[in-house]
Amino acid sequence: MRTQVVIIGAGPAGLLLGRLLDNQGIDTIILERRSQDYVLGRIRAGVLEQGTVELLDKAGAGERMRAKGLVHDGVEFCFDGDRHRFNFRELIGRTVMVYGQTEVTHDLMNARDASGAKTIYEAEGVSLHGFDSDSPKVRFGKGGVEHEIACDFIAGCDGYHGVSRASVPQDALRTYERVYPFGWLGILVDKPPVSDELIYAHHQRGFALCSMRSPTRSRYYVQVPADEKVEAWSDARFWDELRRRVDSETAEKLIIGPSIEKSIAPLRSFVAEPLRFGRLFLAGDAAHIVPPTGAKGLNLAASDVDCLAEAMTEFYRERSSVGIDHYSARVLSRVWKAERFSWWMTSILHTFPETDTFGRRIQRAEFDYLVGSEAAARSLAENYTGLPF
Template sequence: MRTKVAIIGAGPAGLLLGRLLENAGIETVILERRSQDYVLGRIRAGVLEQGTVELLDRAGVGERMHADGLIHDGVEFCFDGDKHRFNFRELIGRTVMVYGQTEVTRDLMQARDASGAKTVYESENVSLHDFDSDKPRVRYVKDGIEHELACDFIAGCDGYHGVSRASVPAGSIRTFERVYPFGWLGILVDRPPVAEELIYAHHERGFALCSMRSPTRSRYYVQVPTDEKVEEWSDDRFWDELRRRVDDETAEHLATGPSIEKSIAPLRSFVAEPLRFGRLFLAGDAAHIVPPTGAKGLNLAASDVGVLADALIEFYADRSPAGIDGYSARVLSRIWKAERFSWWMTSILHTFPDTDTFSRRIQRAEFDYLRSSEVAARSLAENYTGLPI
């Protein structure tokens, strides 16, 4: 079997890349080691930058997003019960949209299924070969039969633990990482959100976030130590802890209920460099991880594949290698800015094990500066809604 671009991974990054290339008449095959139901069952974030919304529109999958997504003009920050709203629309004329990553994935899957483009789910023993030549190949096993896929390029969109980055020779890649000493305990509940926009709360007991997936489904988080067990957290314990960390008005209006999903997500910052190795390109979580504090994970993945799609389209249309030659440097510039913002958000909103009275006063000073300086508020708005690609 042969295709132009072999895409490893059928998450939103791989599916979006496939859709953008398909719209340009470039054939792709996507290989995914999990089942379609498993991929759709992943619970992930749902804050889309304006640029991501525009990219999904370009891909032709934005109809349901615009019908069901929630446009947010800003966010609220809360520090020990003292709350302030940042209005992005007024500050810089931009917004974000709340629309679950699961729904983005579903829209992209349905579009690919409708077009007949090939996706091979439950592909086992995927291996990448000869990507340092002009004839790369991918081998995989499906239903006990070994297959080989010849291609022009390979796009590694298979996540942090995927085979793509692991296939790069150790001496050819450098990684940068910071592991945070806490995680987010999150619950999903079929209750209306406590507010129309996200509330980020700092408290001496730890961080909390009030978020949502729809007008009737809410997502809440509290910071917990990395060794915490989700089984130790009853719903009642979670709600009690969340109330302690938010302001009194928010605590009073929380619509609580039984959780329909509960999990703990560790926090990590990670970047790999470079992101091109001959005919192999890394994108999305295969290339970088950010803490969820800045809502950058899905958005960075989308910007990666937007740049990669344009580079490949340029190659096939004009036989120009300029885009693919510049891919790594271009996306890494934006990745590191997003890493910085996510690190900054994490630093000012969380309580660290070594946080002392001086450190908390510095965090408080940062909050006071943000709400008193339009320049600082505009910087927050610019980064949160998404820097230019």
């Protein structure tokens, strides 16, 4: 087989890249080691920056999002029961949209199927070869038969545990990581959300988040130790703990019900540098991980592939390598700003084992400063709704 770009991974990053390149007449094949149903079954967050919303429109995959997504003008922060709303539209004229990552993936899959572009699911033993030359190849197995694809470029969009980053020689890669001593215990429930917008809560017992997937489906989280087991948490225990951590008005308004999904997500920050290795490019979770506190994971993946699609289009249309030569530096500049924001959100909203009374007063001072300073509130709004792609 022969194509121009092989994309490893059929998550939202890979599918969006494929769609953007397809719109420019650039041939792609996507390889995914999992089944299509498995990919669609992943439960992920879904707060989309304004830039991501606009990019999905540009890709021709935004119609259902526009019809079903929930536009949010702001968010609320709560500190030990004191609650404050930050109106992003009033502060900077921008918004975010709540639309689940599963729905984004579904829309991109449908768009790819309609275009006739090729996606190979359940590809076994994917391996990358010759990406340090002008003739890269990707090999994989399917149905007991070995296949090889010759291509111009390989895009590694296969996540933190994927083969793409693992194929890079160790001495060519530098990584930065911070693992947090806690996770988020989350439940999904078919009940209306407690608020029209997200509520981020800091309490001395730990962080909590009131979120949603739709007007009839809610997602709630509480901070738990990193070694906590989900089996230790009945629904009743979860609801009791959530009520303790939010303000009294929110606690009273909660509409509880049986969970339809319950899981614990660990929190960590991770960045790999550089993101280009000859004809191989890393994007999305293969390149970086952020804590979910700042809602940046999917949005960073979208900005990565927007930049990569632009660079590859420039290469094929103008025979210029300027875009691909600068891809890593351009993307990492935005990545580190998002890492900073996610770290900041995590640091002020969570309780840490080493935090003493002085540390908690600093967290409180940070909250009070946000509430009392328009400049600080504008900075929050600018970062939360998304820095320019």
